[in-house]
Amino acid sequence: MKLLTLSQCFLMAAPIRLTSITRRASFSSATAAVKFEGGVSMVQGASRGIGLEFVKQLLENNEKGHVIATCRNPNSSSGLIHLKNKFAERLCISQLDLTIESSIEASAKSIKEKYGHLNLLINASGILSIPDALQPETTLNKVEKSSLMLTYEVNAVGPILVVKHLWPLLKVGGASGTERDVAVVANLSARVGSIGDNHLGGWHSYRSSKTALNQLTKTVSVEFARKKDPIACILLHPGTVDTDLSKPFQRNVPQGKLFTKEFSVQKLLSIIQNAKRDDNGKFFAWDGQEIPW
Numbered sequence: 001m002k003l004l005t006l007s008q009c010f011l012m013a014a015p016i017r018l019t020s021i022t023r024r025a026s027f028s029s030a031t032a033a034v035k036f037e038g039g040v041s042m043v044q045g046a047s048r049g050i051g052l053e054f055v056k057q058l059l060e061n062n063e064k065g066h067v068i069a070t071c072r073n074p075n076s077s078s079g080l081i082h083l084k085n086k087f088a089e090r091l092c093i094s095q096l097d098l099t100i101e102s103s104i105e106a107s108a109k110s111i112k113e114k115y116g117h118l119n120l121l122i123n124a125s126g127i128l129s130i131p132d133a134l135q136p137e138t139t140l141n142k143v144e145k146s147s148l149m150l151t152y153e154v155n156a157v158g159p160i161l162v163v164k165h166l167w168p169l170l171k172v173g174g175a176s177g178t179e180r181d182v183a184v185v186a187n188l189s190a191r192v193g194s195i196g197d198n199h200l201g202g203w204h205s206y207r208s209s210k211t212a213l214n215q216l217t218k219t220v221s222v223e224f225a226r227k228k229d230p231i232a233c234i235l236l237h238p239g240t241v242d243t244d245l246s247k248p249f250q251r252n253v254p255q256g257k258l259f260t261k262e263f264s265v266q267k268l269l270s271i272i273q274n275a276k277r278d279d280n281g282k283f284f285a286w287d288g289q290e291i292p293w
Helices: 030-035 049-061 078-086 101-114 145-169 204-226 261-273
Strands: 040-044 066-071 091-095 120-123 183-188 231-237 283-285
Touching: 040 049, 040 145, 049 066, 049 078, 049 120, 049 261, 066 078, 078 091, 091 101, 101 145, 120 145, 145 183, 145 204, 183 204, 183 261, 204 231, 231 261
Parallel strands: 040 066, 040 120, 066 091, 120 183, 183 231, 231 283
Antiparallel strands: none
């Protein structure tokens, strides 16, 4: 099946363009208001695992909502292709390479041209290990510059650049079937990124990259608040989820603490759907409890 680009997603509809490029530009077209009344959500890192499950549940839970799913190699994701066959009119799949800023810019431009706005942005990508290339360090002696730089680029730098380029499109609205008073940016972090909760050590590259993501997200949230933008920028810890990312490390997970993708994403979407303005800058676990920085 050939996947459509964002530019092809709405060939049957008249082009929708903003008449202003200001940050809070009004999306006033009556046609567009009807077309996207269920809200527009974007999931970055949607090819598999938690990201793919976010796409699935957003589509299933809101029959009018539109979802943009991005990843580096869309044609290799059988899960996205299956969802596209099922939700052809409401799912648009786009290529976005998190390590190339021009790719992020191009995706943002296409979204602006075809949708005009976003109500929800989820950064779900992340790396922990790569066979024969990257493994969590059990001791300082195993720390390598290449591992530190790669995890930082993918887990921290990339997501923040996505927020940077999509920020002008974030608009208050009812994505995910809710009527929030804020748009939401949700960056997937991890409890191991908490400095205050670090009692075991190890995993230097992964921990530090998530800590960096936390700090960058917190700093962005302060700017949003200062500019009075109606956006809640939050961090989410999904728990230990049965995905390819965690599979090599599941042996020591306590019984009952290894979650399915379906369970974790359901919990995280509940947090997102109920997000309020004063949640801006907070770090939540899957059960809604705040995690110390």
